[in-house]
Amino acid sequence: MCGIVGYIGLQQASPIILDGLRRLEYRGYDSAGICTLDEGVAQIRRAQGKLLNLENLLYDNPARGTRGVGHTRWATHGRPSEINAHPHRAGSIVLVHNGIIENYISLKGRLQDLGHQFSSETDTEIIAHLVEDHYRDSGDFEQAVRQALAEVKGAYAVAILCIDEPDKLIAAKLGSPLVVGQGKGEYFVASDIPAMLSHTREMIFLEDGEMVVFTPLAMRFSDLAGNPLTKQSKTITWSPTMAEKGGYRHFMLKEIYEQPRALADTIAGRALVEEGDVYLEDLDLDDAQLAGLEKIFIIACGTSWHAGLVGKFYLEKIARVPVEIDIASEFRYRDPIIPANSLTILVSQSGETADTLAALREAHGKGGKTLCICNVVDSSIARESDGIIYTHAGPEIGVASTKAFTTQLVALYLLALKLGRIRRSLSAADCQARLADLLELPRKLEETLELDAEIEELAREFVNARDFLYLGRGNLYPIALEGALKLKEISYIHAEGYPAGEMKHGPIALIDEDLPVVVLVPRNSTYDKVVSNMEEVCARGGQVIAVVSGDDEELLDKVAALISVPTVDEDLLPIITSVPMQLLAYYIAVLKGTDVDQPRNLAKSVTVE
Ligand code: F6R
Numbered sequence: 001m002c003g004i005v006g007y008i009g010l011q012q013a014s015p016i017i018l019d020g021l022r023r024l025e026y027r028g029y030d031s032a033g034i035c036t037l038d039e040g041v042a043q044i045r046r047a048q049g050k051l052l053n054l055e056n057l058l059y060d061n062p063a064r065g066t067r068g069v070g071h072t073r074w075a076t077h078g079r080p081s082e083i084n085a086h087p088h089r090a091g092s093i094v095l096v097h098n099g100i101i102e103n104y105i106s107l108k109g110r111l112q113d114l115g116h117q118f119s120s121e122t123d124t125e126i127i128a129h130l131v132e133d134h135y136r137d138s139g140d141f142e143q144a145v146r147q148a149l150a151e152v153k154g155a156y157a158v159a160i161l162c163i164d165e166p167d168k169l170i171a172a173k174l175g176s177p178l179v180v181g182q183g184k185g186e187y188f189v190a191s192d193i194p195a196m197l198s199h200t201r202e203m204i205f206l207e208d209g210e211m212v213v214f215t216p217l218a219m220r221f222s223d224l225a226g227n228p229l230t231k232q233s234k235t236i237t238w239s240p241t242m243a244e245k246g247g248y249r250h251f252m253l254k255e256i257y258e259q260p261r262a263l264a265d266t267i268a269g270r271a272l273v274e275e276g277d278v279y280l281e282d283l284d285l286d287d288a289q290l291a292g293l294e295k296i297f298i299i300a301c302g303t304s305w306h307a308g309l310v311g312k313f314y315l316e317k318i319a320r321v322p323v324e325i326d327i328a329s330e331f332r333y334r335d336p337i338i339p340a341n342s343l344t345i346l347v348s349q350s351g352e353t354a355d356t357l358a359a360l361r362e363a364h365g366k367g368g369k370t371l372c373i374c375n376v377v378d379s380s381i382a383r384e385s386d387g388i389i390y391t392h393a394g395p396e397i398g399v400a401s402t403k404a405f406t407t408q409l410v411a412l413y414l415l416a417l418k419l420g421r422i423r424r425s426l427s428a429a430d431c432q433a434r435l436a437d438l439l440e441l442p443r444k445l446e447e448t449l450e451l452d453a454e455i456e457e458l459a460r461e462f463v464n465a466r467d468f469l470y471l472g473r474g475n476l477y478p479i480a481l482e483g484a485l486k487l488k489e490i491s492y493i494h495a496e497g498y499p500a501g502e503m504k505h506g507p508i509a510l511i512d513e514d515l516p517v518v519v520l521v522p523r524n525s526t527y528d529k530v531v532s533n534m535e536e537v538c539a540r541g542g543q544v545i546a547v548v549s550g551d552d553e554e555l556l557d558k559v560a561a562l563i564s565v566p567t568v569d570e571d572l573l574p575i576i577t578s579v580p581m582q583l584l585a586y587y588i589a590v591l592k593g594t595d596v597d598q599p600r601n602l603a604k605s606v607t608v609e
Helices: 015-023 051-060 103-115 124-138 141-151 240-244 251-257 259-267 289-291 302-319 353-365 380-384 403-423 428-462 472-489 500-505 525-541 571-591
Strands: 002-007 031-038 041-047 067-073 088-090 095-103 152-162 171-175 181-183 187-190 202-205 210-212 219-223 295-300 325-326 342-348 369-374 385-392 467-470 492-498 517-518 543-549 561-565
Touching: 002 015, 002 031, 002 152, 015 031, 015 067, 015 187, 031 051, 031 095, 041 051, 067 095, 088 124, 103 152, 103 403, 124 141, 141 171, 141 210, 181 325, 187 210, 202 325, 219 492, 240 428, 240 472, 251 259, 251 571, 259 342, 289 403, 295 302, 295 353, 302 325, 302 403, 302 472, 325 472, 325 517, 342 353, 342 385, 342 403, 342 467, 353 369, 353 380, 353 403, 369 380, 369 403, 403 428, 403 571, 428 517, 428 543, 428 561, 428 571, 467 472, 467 500, 467 525, 472 517, 472 571, 492 500, 500 525, 517 525, 517 571, 525 543, 543 571, 561 571
Parallel strands: 295 325, 295 342, 342 369, 369 385, 467 492, 467 517, 517 543, 543 561
Antiparallel strands: 002 067, 002 187, 031 041, 031 067, 088 095, 095 152, 152 171, 171 210, 181 187, 181 202, 210 219
């Protein structure tokens, strides 16, 4: 996710940038860096790890100058290290970047052919070289930035300095956030409002494809083609803590709302629609190995285990490989039989969960190949796995996992498509169609978030329930489990998730008029069966909250409440239906007044057994 800050004015830039970065550390803290311009010299300081390391470096070796850029990093391309820390420099160009460049491999190849040499593993350094390449030709900083950005595909927010034109700071954005702060005789630019709030409350929000050129006396807005734009500033009234949460009341809600962006970032550069294929950059397992797989194990804990349960559906259906799934704390002690031509997939947001790490070592110890699906770059699980698929959810701060879960589902889906192609169980045309649907998903998720007010209202109706039951079938059974877990974790209401068809084998005895039953019943291949299960609940007076797709008028008069999500392919339903599960749990917890972001007894990362 990363945070960027830029400053140009009359004050020393370095303390202002550091203060801004401190307030953006929630966006990542794998490394931090700063560059100020001091009488034509670029003062670059970079340090691995938290901002404190950079602060110590600057204490020993201050960076002077009244203009500068800074960065706090959440690693995506390239491990967390000083070499990969921003700012990146190419000739007279110095740049910080937040986002993911999708066509970095082809751009890098072209630049290398032109003689450019790279010193980091990042996609960002490519933009610096690209700007520098154009700058060398034209000697015009602004034009060089425009030309470079026109060639870049993906998402970016950039702040760029040119050593030869020290009175200019240029910033631009596409897909990643960027806000301008207007002070008196000084200008700020940052990924988020809190970075500038102690200096100004006058903010201007850049839109995609917009660029701003600052000098100490003025700022000019334009589109990337150079057409001038007039922008209005807004006065921000948020408190600094509210601002860190982007104006949301809790990190959890902010993270629920970040899902369209998180999904888009996880798909970015991986969906090769024209070829009908998937590119997974760190898979590190060759096609012959993947083609010959006889078995896959998926191992994880908690919410990540629920993602694994959906993954089993994807891999078995699309790639036709048998999948065994287990909870990490069980797997590690059951002396599992791991055949040579098997793959063990570890799913973990943090990459530090002790049981999942132990399960990875167990699989390795028995000679198995391993692959992790992980959100934190260079975490223990990522370092020790043979292959990695990173979810690009960005830092997840709320203890209850939301955006990490849906991005794990996307990563597992992409893996299933990739294996399907390699194992020839999926045609290129089918893969193309599935990728086209997947690329639509962030927009559909955006639409799903419009259910917010409706679900808040529903939460009021059911907040006093003592227990909840969640029912789902097939790939929605794991979502029933996840819905129940979310509710338990943050509202402390007892909740159970069950396969809908299993209800009559026991849990049906619980049903009475006081029991809300959330039934996941969108139109899919088991729709009729789940409707029958739902009727069984209704017949016994249960209060059904039905999650349906599109307009399902038929069910309207049978149930206590209907939540309608957008229509998607049935394999993508687990992702879309997760959103109402998250929102329902969230609003019930808010009404109960619990500590939503740090619920009692729970820790974000369980690094002990
Ligand atoms: C629930 C939740 C936990 C984690 C579990 C595994 O909202 O967050 O159940 O999913 O502790 O953590 P990771 O994915 O970091 O291995």
